[in-house]
Amino acid sequence: MNVARQIEQYLPRQLMELVKDISGQAAKQGQRVYLVGGIVRDLLLGYPNFDLDLVVEGDAVKLAQQVAEVSQAKLLAHHRFGTAKLKYENFTLDLATARKETYARPGVLPAVTPGTLKNDLIRRDFTINAMAISVAANDYGELVDPYSGISDLEHRLIRILHTESFRDDATRILRGVRYEQRFGFEFETQTAQLLKRDIHLLDTISGDRIRHELELILKEKQPELVIKRLGELGVLTRISSSLKGDGWLAKKFNKARRLKKPTQLSSLYFCLLVYSLGEKEIEQFLARLNISVKLSRAMRDTLSLKTGLPLLDKPSLRPSEIYYLLRQYETLAIQANAIASDSSVVNHNLRLFLTKLRYVRTSLDGEELKKLGISPGPEMGKVLQILHKAKLDGEVRTKGDEKRLALSLWMKLEW
Numbered sequence: 001m002n003v004a005r006q007i008e009q010y011l012p013r014q015l016m017e018l019v020k021d022i023s024g025q026a027a028k029q030g031q032r033v034y035l036v037g038g039i040v041r042d043l044l045l046g047y048p049n050f051d052l053d054l055v056v057e058g059d060a061v062k063l064a065q066q067v068a069e070v071s072q073a074k075l076l077a078h079h080r081f082g083t084a085k086l087k088y089e090n091f092t093l094d095l096a097t098a099r100k101e102t103y104a105r106p107g108v109l110p111a112v113t114p115g116t117l118k119n120d121l122i123r124r125d126f127t128i129n130a131m132a133i134s135v136a137a138n139d140y141g142e143l144v145d146p147y148s149g150i151s152d153l154e155h156r157l158i159r160i161l162h163t164e165s166f167r168d169d170a171t172r173i174l175r176g177v178r179y180e181q182r183f184g185f186e187f188e189t190q191t192a193q194l195l196k197r198d199i200h201l202l203d204t205i206s207g208d209r210i211r212h213e214l215e216l217i218l219k220e221k222q223p224e225l226v227i228k229r230l231g232e233l234g235v236l237t238r239i240s241s242s243l244k245g246d247g248w249l250a251k252k253f254n255k256a257r258r259l260k261k262p263t264q265l266s267s268l269y270f271c272l273l274v275y276s277l278g279e280k281e282i283e284q285f286l287a288r289l290n291i292s293v294k295l296s297r298a299m300r301d302t303l304s305l306k307t308g309l310p311l312l313d314k315p316s317l318r319p320s321e322i323y324y325l326l327r328q329y330e331t332l333a334i335q336a337n338a339i340a341s342d343s344s345v346v347n348h349n350l351r352l353f354l355t356k357l358r359y360v361r362t363s364l365d366g367e368e369l370k371k372l373g374i375s376p377g378p379e380m381g382k383v384l385q386i387l388h389k390a391k392l393d394g395e396v397r398t399k400g401d402e403k404r405l406a407l408s409l410w411m412k413l414e415w
């Protein structure tokens with residue numbers, strides 16, 4: 001099967017010219033270059049994707065170095081992994097040396113040696129991700145599909161390449177569910193059985209790798225579908241015993257998407273994901289997934305603010321009271337609670353803090369207080385604090401108001 005037509009239809013011409021150049025240089029040394037993995041799958045599905053992964057039968061790093069020398073591309077090489085990135089003005093290309101992998105036991109990373117394209121494809125997760133397209137001049141666009149990925153694409157199936165696949169790397173369970181839900185596919189029968197058989201091997205996977213897969217899931221358009229399915233399959237409880245992927249989460253994820261800028265969305269999802277965990281469970285979760293200090297703080301804050309929400313469930317709170325109740329919490333934790341809480345009063349108060357109160361500053365600073373004759377020291381600190389409170393509560397508005405209040409406070413304090 002030749003897919004040159006699909007390449008022309010879906011990929012920018014400029015990008016493919018670069019790929020052809022690289023392939024041409026490789027050919028001079030008897031090396032071959034292929035498009036592989038996600039780009040091939042998405043091309044065949046007709047989905048937009050400009051993340052091009054190239055596999056080189058030969059030496060990817062050396063090839064990338066040569067390409068960088070004669071072009072405008074910036075080179076980032078990882079000799080140890082046999083991979084290189086070429087950064088052009090508008091595109092980035094990932095090159096990898098075709099590799100052969102052998103797994104000593106479940107959970108550990110494989111031993112890697114250079115190999116053929118076929119070796120490189122058999123080490124992959126699913127048949128739909130184990131296809132390649134030649135970009136060589138003599139057979140440009142020719143599909144290499146040794147494991148019938150195209151047939152599985154047509155039948156909308158997620159299928160592993162051999163019965164030991166999940167044992168070799170149980171993160172593939174998480175990846176499989178991600179693709180299943182992204183594309184609306186199903187696990188092929190035997191793959192589903194093996195997934196059940198091998199689910200316990202998730203315990204052998206390091207926290208960093210589980211977290212990485214969870215981060216990828218949270219980058220999906222609708223991660224709640226993946227989380228729900230992971231719940232049904234018994235994967236979630238394997239990661240943390242009380243995690244749930246129920247309708248509540250779906251509703252809240254939807255709400256989060258409507259509110260958040262995409263950059264921090266996945267941290268917000270993390271906070272919502274753990275919303276029903278207890279004190280002990282959250283600590284286990286943070287440790288198991290080796291969550292960063294910063295995100296851990298936001299997740300712990302989310303739960304401690306959750307227990308404090310009744311204090312915010314009063315319509316008569318003054319703005320300064322809201323401010324003092326919330327100022328010690330991470331912004332992310334406040335956002336998560338604003339999404340999670342179903343009380344409109346709580347919501348109003350949290351939003352008031354997020355949109356206004358946290359930005360309130362006095363017009364006067366220490367320097368200006370000095371000019372008014374107020375000397376630096378603890379008293380000045382006190383004056384500034386009262387000014388800030390008055391500003392929050394709308395008792396002072398203009399700089400003149402602040403000056404008058406500052407001077408009258410100072411007189412009282414001096415006595």
Ligand code: ATP
Nearest residue numbers: 036037038039053123124125126129130169171172
């Ligand atoms: P996505 O659209 O999610 O980026 P992708 O197919 O590009 O999909 P990547 O995570 O970028 O996925 O990985 C690139 C390729 O590497 C995959 O297509 C797959 O063939 C292979 N791969 C990635 N992770 C694994 C794994 N754990 N086991 C086997 N193969 C993997």
Ligand code: MG
Nearest residue numbers: 037038039051
């Ligand atoms: Mg990719």
